[in-house]
Structures are given as structure tokens and as C-alpha cells.
Amino acid sequence: MTIRWYFDFISPFAYLQRRRVRELARHHAIEYRPVLFAALLDRLDHKGPAEMPQKRRFTYRHVVWRARSAGIPLRFPPAHPFNPLAALRLCIAAGCTDESVDAIFDHLWRDGLRGDDAESLAPVAARLGLDAATAIADPEVKARLQRNYEAAVADGVFGVPTFALDGELYWGEDATAMFEDRLRDPAAFEAGEMARAGALPIGVERVRR
Template sequence: MQATWYFDFISPFAYMQWRRVRALAQHRVQFVFRPILFAGLLQKHGQKGPAEIAGKREFTYRFVQWQARRDGIGLRFPPAHPFNPIAALRLCVACGSSIESIDAIFRWIWHDGHAGDTIDALRPVARQLGIADAEAAVADPEVRQTLMRNFDAALRDGIYGVPSVVCREQVFWGNDATAMFEEFLDDPALFDDPEMRRIARLPEGVRREP
């Protein structure tokens, strides 16, 4: 089975899902890993992120911490959030968006609680990944173009949030949808029963004006 995983290092939910995605990639699913800028999706769809809404920000952080503890995932928030993830995204692309680079960057930011908003902050990770000149690596025009192509691919695939898995034209959004994706792997006809087809065509009863 082939699938694409869209993610941004700014997302703690992507960090928590990564453990299961990585396991599936090693044994069951041929993944294409595509880092993208979550803020670009928010702008494209006219949305605010949960960390940009008073009250929701605090609840989301508490929920993340609670969920990580429940699932036995080591997690420590970085010094500030939200943060600018561009340097981390570009470093990942410079390393070929490999499992090793994704793992190292997520661990640095979300397991160890370090800043990931500048290439200077990420220098230890870059060295660990064999990148001697981190500034040159993230400034490479091809790295920047790849990140833009990833974003364009996300829009074509109908992505509206991270993390998201796309498999057989189906989008599975969020860490909470991981189990749903795993069931889809076992049963590709998961959405073919009458009720699933009915709700896919459900008309809007009212639309809120912007």
C-alpha cells in the first residue's frame, strides 16, 4: 500500500502520530514524506490555528500533554509555540525527508523541548544528520522549491491540516484518525457502505456568512 504523509514540525499532533507512521513505514506502507508549511494551509483556507485562539490554545496544549502521557510518548514543549518552522522544514528537505531526519528533528523539538525556529537552534541536529554547512543546506534553491512543490501537492490532494495521510485519494486528518487509516489498510472498502456514501453527499442546511 502506498500513502503520503503531510506534516509540519510545528504540530505536536504530527509528532505524536509520527511514531505510528514510522512503524507502518517499516513494515506495511510505502510512504512518501512531505513536510509542508501549516501556516500556508491556514492562510489558503481562511482559518486560524488552534494556538491563535484564546482559550483554545491553553486547552490544546493541555490536551497534547495529557494525550502524550496517556500514550507513553515522551513530550516536552519547546520554549515558545507557535514558532516559525521554516528552518526545520528546509533542513528536513535538505536531508531528503528521510525517516532519520524526521525522527531527529521531531525528537529535538518535541521530545527534548529545544527551539527549532532558526538554523542556529537546529545546528546540533544538522551535525547529527551529517550536514556540515547548515546555512548553505537550507538556503539551497532546490530545497526551497521542493518545499513549495510539497505545498502545491498538498493542495491538489485536498489537505487542510496537519498531520494528514493520503491513501487511495482518501484524506485522514489528524493524529486521532490514525486508527481509521489503519482500518482502511485492512478494509479499503471502509467508506463504501450506504451510510458512508450518504453522508458524503449530505446537503448543507445552512451556511455561515464570512
Template sequence: MGAHWYFDFVSPFSYLHWQKMRPLVEAGRVEAVPIVFGAVLHALGILGPAEIPKKREFIYRQALWQARRDGVPLRFPPAHPFNPLPALRLCVAAGATPPAIGTVFDAIWAEGLAGDAPVVLDGLAARLGLADAAAAIADPVVKDRLRANTDAALAAGVFGVPTLAVEGELFWGNDSHDLMLAALEDPGLLRQGELAGVAAIPVGVERRR
């Protein structure tokens, strides 16, 4: 089945987690999969963290604090959320390789560039070795690949980014990295002891919608 790391450039936590995941992707232990987080939210009928005002403030502070803690440069783009589709498609057009992923992440989150501005996208395309940003972004093959990635994430049960999928289990968020590593080393970890029984805990009450 393999391990898949699902991410979107709109997420500062995806950027922070990429710093830890990149060696695993480069070593071939994990496949990095760009997806459209907004499409996941739409399919599940839920709001994104940045769509809830007080949660938005909290996650921005949390991201900045985690970056400081981890010694990772983080500079917010001019506006957030922004439309990540063009950047995601450029990444897919460039093969979604570790260098391509890193290049896009760094432009948006280390340099603080607008991830959906045409001039930035033109510059990104040049860095990625793509001759024409507009053509790459509009390429039907690229669009289909990104859509297929997102559909695969939904089929796996992904509800947020970044998420690592290992042996049918999901690990969400930058702060879950230690648990992710443990599960990568021992895929049977979640089938042992108390960790194995969480799915069987009964739901006591359900909120009416």
C-alpha cells in the same frame, strides 16, 4: 495513488502521530511528506488552532494528555508557535527519511529545543549529516521541494496536520489513527454503507462571512 502522510514540525500532534506512523513509513506503505502548515492555513483563509486563545490552551493540554496516555515523552519548545521553515528545509535537505524526520521531531518535542534558533539548527544539521545549516536552508532546490510538497497537499484537500491521504480520502489528526489503519487495510471502506453517503448530506445553512 499510494498513501501520503502530511506533517509539519510545528504540530505537537504530528510528533505524537509520527510515533505510530513511522513503522508504516519505514515499511514503505506510506510516504511521509513535510509541508508548511502555515501556507495551508493562508491558502484556505483560516486560523490555526494555536491562533485562537482558548483553543490554544486546549490543544496544548490535549497534546500533553495524549503523550501521557501513549507513553511518549513530550516537552514543549520555549515558544509556540515557532517558525518551522528552517527545520522543515533541513529535513528535506537530508532526504526526509525516517531517521531525519525522527531526529528533528525529537529535538523539538522530546528535548524541547527551539525549532527556529540558529544554534539549534546548527546542531540539527550536524545530526542530519549536513555540513552547513545555512546553506541547506537557503538551497533553492530544497525550497522548491518543500513548496511542491505543500502545493500537493493543498491539491489533495489537506486542511490540517497530521493528515493521511489514502485513495483520495483524508484522515486528520492523531486520534484518527485507528480509522487510518482500517482504510489502509481496506481502501474501499469509505465506499461502503453509511460511510459512503456522508458527502451527499445536504448543507442546511451557511454562515455569512
């Protein structure tokens, strides 16, 4: 059983979920799949939360509240949303290890620092034994990120963070407990109202104008 964890460093919810992902990884095989959230939004013709002013304000305050409630240190980067490509590529260049994932998340969301280009990520890259500019420009790194996107599309991923397992998706930091329950008791997700809800027919569809 291999779990795929799709995430983007642009997502504060991925940062909040990261602590519990580390715990799950102690007992389960998890593949870390950095993916560009904006590419998924474009493909699905969706708006991100930050593209709607009132939702943006609520979401950011909600993130702060959830971090505070969970005892997770959090400070937003200087601007958000930001371009996460450099951070995603650096993570891949570093092998998507626990050390690299944590180092980049901490730089952005614990310390509240920029991470949108090689210069701003240079200290993180140095700790990982890499040159940021070289790592981010590596064609194979870029190709790997593209393959992650293609895998996400194949899995039906529509947002981040998302766990993918056995053809099912568990989206969002607030679905972490649900996913943990699924790991403990898969049968409970295959019968009764859970099974019925998963196959419920559509009653009406919104007409787009």
C-alpha cells in the same frame, strides 16, 4: 498504493502520530511530505488553534495529556507557535528520511529545544551530516518545499498531520486508527452510512459578516 503523509514540525500532533507512522511504513509505501501549515491556513483563511487563546490553552494541555496517556515523552519547545521553515527545509535537505524526520521531531518535541533557525538546528544537522545554514538556504530545498505545498493544495489538505490516499484525507493524530482501519478494510469505507455521510447535502450555510 502510495500513501502521502503531510506534516509540519510545528504540530505536536504530528509528533504524537509519528510513532504509528513508523509502524505503518514497515508494511506500506509512505511518502513524507513536510509542508508549511501556515501557508495552508492563509490559503483557506483559517485560524490556527494557537491563534485563539482558550483553544490554545486547551490544545496544549490536550497534547500533554495524549502524550502522557500514550507513554510518549514530550516537552514543549520554549515558545509556540514558532517559525518551522528552517526545520522543514533541513528535513528536505536530509532527504526526508526516517532518521531526519525523527531527529528533528525529537529535538523539538521530546527534548523541548528551539528549532526556528540554522543556529538552533545546527546540532541536529551535524548528526545528519549537513551544515544547517547551507542546507536551509539551498534554493532547490526551498523549491521542493513549495512543490510539497502545491501537492497538498492539489490533494485538498486543510490541516496537519494528514494521510492522503486514493483521493481521501485522514486528518489529525486522532484519525490514525481510522486510517489503519481503511488500510485493513477499504470496502467498509465505500458503502453504507460511511458512503452516505460522505455525500450528505448541505442544509444551511453560515453567513459571514
